């Protein structure tokens with residue numbers, strides 16, 4: 064089920080664990096992601112999806128286990144000390160995390176100017192191009208992030224994540240807060256990135272339509288483990304009661320919400 | 325038993341902070357001397373610290389100089405030593421009040437805003453975003469502020485010294501009836517280079533402390549708006565206390581025989 068036959072995975076996770084205090088959030092995550100593959104992680108709120116991505120990025124350090132990117136073990140290397148690996152990454156944060164001291168276009172061009180030392184004119188040109196791909200007009204580029212709506216901020220963050228032509232992108236809820244039409248534009252954009260440019264993608268979403276559309280494979284996280292990993296088209300008849308309950312959004316089932324009535 | 329546990333916890337917490345601060349300061353300073361630096365950002369911070377603090381520091385300085393002249397005059401008049409007024413004003417300003425008052429005012433103005441800005445960037449994950457965009461947050465956020473604090477505060481204090489002495493001159497000449505030429509002579513005759521230099525050295529140290537405490541508290545803030553608020557308070561309070569302590573230490577180093 065976990066498709067162990069990927070020869071040289073882009074990302075290799077083995078028994079990754081992370082706890083905050085006595086709260087075990089990740090409890091042995093195993094996952095291999097092939098080059099140019101798009102994997103979507105689904106799972107309830109607060110189950111550790113964002114934490115998993117942050118461990119891969121080095122923003123958080125896993126307690127134990129192995130995280131390899133392109134065969135390089137980065138498990139215990141904090142983000143600040145792995146610039147070579149970071150250059151391969153593009154990340155869309157769940158809360159956008161735009162730099163509010165910079166105008167929108169400089170946000171998008173940030174990686175180009177700082178990481179790749181591109182000059183400002185060229186970087187601005189590239190930034191406006193990328194903004195157009197997420198459906199934002201050049202005039203938006205001059206605004207400050209605080210002047211944008213939530214959905215626009217999300218799209219700027221998406222543009223920032225892909226502007227530097229990363230090899231691996233992480234999208235933390237890319238379509239949350241967008242209207243259905245724009246959400247589908249973003250889905251297509253993500254597919255275009257992965258299919259046309261051969262980028263490897265790891266996305267998190269609660270939007271099952273989006274998950275089916277952008278994912279080659281879908282993984283479901285529950286109680287700190289990936290309880291189901293399979294092809295995206297199999298998710299509707301996974302034969303796993305947890306997945307069934309999640310996909311169909313039923314309150315009744317094996318997954319108990321921590322509610323008190 | 326409980327009481328001992330409490331003391332232990334406080335001491336451990338303090339040591340934890342001290343250790344973390346030391347590591348933070350070491351990392352920050354080591355980044356100051358390794359390229360790449362960001363001249364644009366350094367420039368922006370220098371303007372913010374040096375230029376935009378001028379009004380508040382200038383106002384503090386002029387009134388301090390004025391009140392010094394007034395107080396020392398009434399004091400010295402009791403044993404007919406009025407002529408010492410100019411001397412008292414210039415020595416107090418350059419050695420103590422210039423650097424300390426400027427330091428405290430800038431701690432309130434700049435230290436707070438540094439902690440708030442960096443703290444907000446921390447809790448909104450902007451600092452994490454920096455690292456994923458291959459930018460070292462120390463180089464991008466901390467180094468420009470430390471350098472700007474270190475180099476701009478002496479300039480600010482030099483201006484404060486001049487304004488403060490001028491304040492004393494105003495009161496001396498227009499209120500206490502000193503002859504302008506005599507007052508200026510009294511000011512200049514007793515002033516030694518070391519008086520000014522010691523004040524400028526203090527200013528550099530204070531500038532570094534203000535920026536360090538602002539950046540440190542902001543960098544490690546957590547827990548949303550409340551956390552940022554606490555970071556801001558801590559930055560100002562700890563910078564102010566450290567300024568007063570180091571002020572004594574530096575004075576001792578310079579002038580104790």
Ligand SMILES: Nc1ncnc2c1ncn2[C@@H]1O[C@H](COP(=O)(O)OP(=O)(O)OP(=O)(O)O)[C@@H](O)[C@H]1O
Pocket residue numbers: 083088107108109110111112113114115157
């Ligand atoms: N920095 C942190 N300190 C302490 N606990 C944390 C921290 N970050 C996350 N957690 C905890 O880890 C758990 C998982 O958080 P995470 O953000 O990964 O959830 P998620 O699966 O992304 O949920 P959502 O879908 O709502 O975004 C949560 O219970 C959260 O309380």
Ligand SMILES: [Mg+2]
Pocket residue numbers: 112113114157235
């Ligand atoms: Mg999340």
